[in-house]
Amino acid sequence: MTLDEILASLFPDGHPIDIGPAILTGVAPLEQFGPVHVLGIHGRNFLGIDDACALARQAVDILASGDRQPILLLVDSASQRMTRRDELLGLNEYLAHLAKTLILAGIRGHRVVALLYGGSAAGAFIATALAADTLAALPGAHPEVMDLPSMARVTKLPIAVLEEKAKATPIFAPGLDNLARTGAVLETWSPDIPLDAQLREVLTRPAAAGNRDALGAQRQGRPKAAAIAARIVELARRGA
Numbered sequence: 001m002t003l004d005e006i007l008a009s010l011f012p013d014g015h016p017i018d019i020g021p022a023i024l025t026g027v028a029p030l031e032q033f034g035p036v037h038v039l040g041i042h043g044r045n046f047l048g049i050d051d052a053c054a055l056a057r058q059a060v061d062i063l064a065s066g067d068r069q070p071i072l073l074l075v076d077s078a079s080q081r082m083t084r085r086d087e088l089l090g091l092n093e094y095l096a097h098l099a100k101t102l103i104l105a106g107i108r109g110h111r112v113v114a115l116l117y118g119g120s121a122a123g124a125f126i127a128t129a130l131a132a133d134t135l136a137a138l139p140g141a142h143p144e145v146m147d148l149p150s151m152a153r154v155t156k157l158p159i160a161v162l163e164e165k166a167k168a169t170p171i172f173a174p175g176l177d178n179l180a181r182t183g184a185v186l187e188t189w190s191p192d193i194p195l196d197a198q199l200r201e202v203l204t205r206p207a208a209a210g211n212r213d214a215l216g217a218q219r220q221g222r223p224k225a226a227a228i229a230a231r232i233v234e235l236a237r238r239g240a
Contacts, residue, residue, distance in 0.1 A: 006138075007028075009194055010195045010196050011030065012194070014028075022043065023040065024042055025039055025055075025058050026038050030070070030199065031200065032200055033200065034069060035067075036069060037110075038071075038072050039071065039073050040075060044076060047078075048086045049089050049094040052094040052095055052127065056094075059104075062110065063104065068110055071111070072115065073115070073132050075120050075125075075128050078120075079125075080122055099130075102128075102132060103131055106207060111133065114129040114130075114131075115136050115195075115199075116136070117141055118140075119143070125144070130184060133207035134202055135185050137176055138189055140176075142174070143174070148174065182219075183211070183217075183219060214226045
C-alpha cells in the first residue's frame, strides 16, 4: 500500500496530515477515539538529527497538550543518517531523545501505536517503531536492527555463517517474520480489511510493549528473555 492509500484507509473521513519531504505530522479523526495524533517518517528516508528533533518536538507538544489522545506513528525509513555532520553533532543523543519522548508519551497515558509499512533499520528503527508501546506491520514491511553485511563487519564472521545462524535464530535475522517471532512486532495487519478498524481494535487492548519478551517466548523466537527478566526481578525483590 502507498502512504496515500494507508492514510485513506486509516482515516476514511479525511485527514489534514502534513506530508513533508521526510516526515509527516498532523491530527486526524478516528471513529470511537476522536482525534489521533499522527507522526512518522516516510519515503525510505534516513533519520538524521533534524528530522529526529522535529519529531521529538511534535511529541513534546503532544505531551504538553495534556489530551491523552492516541499517537499513531507511521514508519517507512532507511537507517539513521550516518553523515559526518550528524555523527559529530551527536546523532545518538537525538535518536535517544526521540525514543524517550515516545516512551514518555506512553507513560503519561497516550497509546503509542506504530505501523511499519515499509523499511526501517538500525537506530531509526529503534528510535521510532520499537519505541512505540505497540508495533504492527503491513505485509511487505522489512524491519532490521542490523543487516547481515553490517553484522558480518562487526562480528568478523562470514556472511554465510550468519545466514545459517539466522535460519535457526530469529534474533540474528532481519525481516518481518523474524521480528514478529521475537515479539517485537505484535501483529501483521491485512490490507484487505480497512485499517481504521484494525487500529481501533488494537486501541481497545492494553499496550503490548511490556509483554514482548513473553510473546517472543511464546512464538519461540526469543526463548530465554522472559525467564531471565523474571529471575532478575525475583532476585531484586529478595534483596530489597
